[in-house]
Amino acid sequence: MNEEDWVELLREAHQEPIAPAHYAAVRARVLAELGRQRRRVWRWVWACGMAAVVAAAVVLTPRPEPVGQASRPASRPAFLPAQVYGPAAPVQRAAEIRRPVVHRRRALTQVKQEGRPGGPPHQQVTIKLLTDDPNVVIYWIGE
Amino acid sequence: MRTLALAAMVGSTDSSDDPSRTIAAARDGDLAAFDLLMRQYERLVLATALRMLGSLEDAQDASQEVFLKLFRNLGKLERADNIAAWLYRVTVNVCHDVGRKRRPTASVEEAEAVAAADPPDDGDRRRALMLSLRRLSERERAAVVLRDLEGLSTGEVARAMGSSEATVRSQISQARVKMREFLERYFRRRL
Numbered sequence: 344m345n346e347e348d349w350v351e352l353l354r355e356a357h358q359e360p361i362a363p364a365h366y367a368a369v370r371a372r373v374l375a376e377l378g379r380q381r382r383r384v385w386r387w388v389w390a391c392g393m394a395a396v397v398a399a400a401v402v403l404t405p406r407p408e409p410v411g412q413a414s415r416p417a418s419r420p421a422f423l424p425a426q427v428y429g430p431a432a433p434v435q436r437a438a439e440i441r442r443p444v445v446h447r448r449r450a451l452t453q454v455k456q457e458g459r460p461g462g463p464p465h466q467q468v469t470i471k472l473l474t475d476d477p478n479v480v481i482y483w484i485g486e
Numbered sequence: 487m488r489t490l491a492l493a494a495m496v497g498s499t500d501s502s503d504d505p506s507r508t509i510a511a512a513r514d515g516d517l518a519a520f521d522l523l524m525r526q527y528e529r530l531v532l533a534t535a536l537r538m539l540g541s542l543e544d545a546q547d548a549s550q551e552v553f554l555k556l557f558r559n560l561g562k563l564e565r566a567d568n569i570a571a572w573l574y575r576v577t578v579n580v581c582h583d584v585g586r587k588r589r590p591t592a593s594v595e596e597a598e599a600v601a602a603a604d605p606p607d608d609g610d611r612r613r614a615l616m617l618s619l620r621r622l623s624e625r626e627r628a629a630v631v632l633r634d635l636e637g638l639s640t641g642e643v644a645r646a647m648g649s650s651e652a653t654v655r656s657q658i659s660q661a662r663v664k665m666r667e668f669l670e671r672y673f674r675r676r677l
Contacts (some may be wrong), residue, residue, distance in 0.1 A: 346662060349542040349615060349669060350634055356612040357537060357635040369546050373524060374517055379649045381515075 505566030513560040523569075523571075524553055530570060530636075531577050537631045538581035540620045544588055548580045555580070574638070574646040578628045585624055618668040628663035629654050 470483035505526070513521035531552050535545035555576050556569075563569055619627055625647065632643040633654065644651045 346666060349611070349665070350662075352611055353615045353619070354635055356615060357533065357631075358541075361529070361532060361536070365542060365546065366525075366532060369532060369549045369553070370521060370524050372546070372550045372556075374521060376550070376554060377517060377520070377557060383582065 502638055505569075509560060509563065509566060509569070512557070523556075524538060527556075527569065527573055531573055534574065534577045534631060534636060535581050537616075537619060538578070538624075538627055539585055540616065541588075541589070544584055548577065548584045551580045551584075552577050571642065571646065573647070574632060574636070574642075578632070578646055581628070584626055614669060614672050615665070618665040618674075619671075621668055622661050622664055625649075626657045626664070629657040630661045633658055 466486070468483075468485045470485075472481040472483065474481065505523075508519050508522050508526075514525050528549070531549045532545055535548040535552070536542060538544050539548060552573065555565075556573065559572075563572060619630065622630065628647055629643055632638045632646055633640065638646070640651045640654050644654045647654065
């Protein structure tokens with residue numbers, strides 16, 4: 344049996360028909376799987392649609408305002424704004440570096456002074472700040 | 487060779503249907519159209535998978551996977567004449583994956599067990615040939631199945647396997663040597 348013969352024999356064996364039931368089984372399995380996938384997709388679509396409807400209902404439904412909040416002012420800053428400060432006194436250059444901390448104190452002082460009835464209208468405040476360097480002492484003078 | 491492949495393909499095709507229209511309908515989600523498409527190419531896929539894997543059960547699993555891939559990729563296939571080449575390529579790849587999991591092998595001892603005591607007839611020879619096919623590496627088997635059994639040209643086999651024509655020729659040559667050795671050994675023992 345030479346090579347040509349067995350190649351031809353192999354080809355004949357390959358051409359032998361496969362039972363139609365085997366093809367039908369494959370087709371049925373494929374169609375069943377596609378049907379399953381399609382149902383899965385529709386389930387997702389349905390779930391997403393329902394979630395969207397629920398979300399829209401939650402957003403669009405008018406909610407009653409909580410009791411006690413109606414008369415409250417819209418918003419009040421937790422900290423007093425900068426415009427309550429008086430005109431800044433001339434200060435030394437080194438003092439400007441730490442302005443935020445001292446500003447707050449000065450502002451509070453000023454608010455207290457203004458809010459106190461009958462108090463002196465202008466009282467000078469001097470703050471002495473010691474630094475790590477004993478040769479440098481910072482004086483803050485404010486009204 | 488090419489004529490053989492086309493004849494094998496057309497043999498199971500319902501000529502009354504326009505393949506392009508069937509593909510378009512299947513692409514739109516028409517499962518009846520896809521069923522028709524499967525009927526047109528089921529022999530190509532199942533027979534190739536059967537020769538590649540050597541087991542009908544594995545071949546059916548591979549065919550199912552190939553057709554599911556076809557359904558998912560119908561949008562990329564515009565022309566009907568592309569489908570056969572695409573199916574060969576995907577079938578070879580899927581069989582490669584399935585074969586890696588199952589690792590089918592055949593030995594001379596197995597061949598002897600299959601063979602009867604009588605002098606070999608055509609049925610025995612065919613069985614021995616199928617066993618010799620299973621002794622090849624996956625790439626060699628794919629090359630022989632597509633070139634010698636499905637009748638594709640060397641270029642078509644190379645495209646389906648993603649390799650060069652020279653590689654395919656070399657694989658077929660090596661495969662034939664291995665098959666010849668197996669058959670000689672098998673029939674020498676039989677006689």
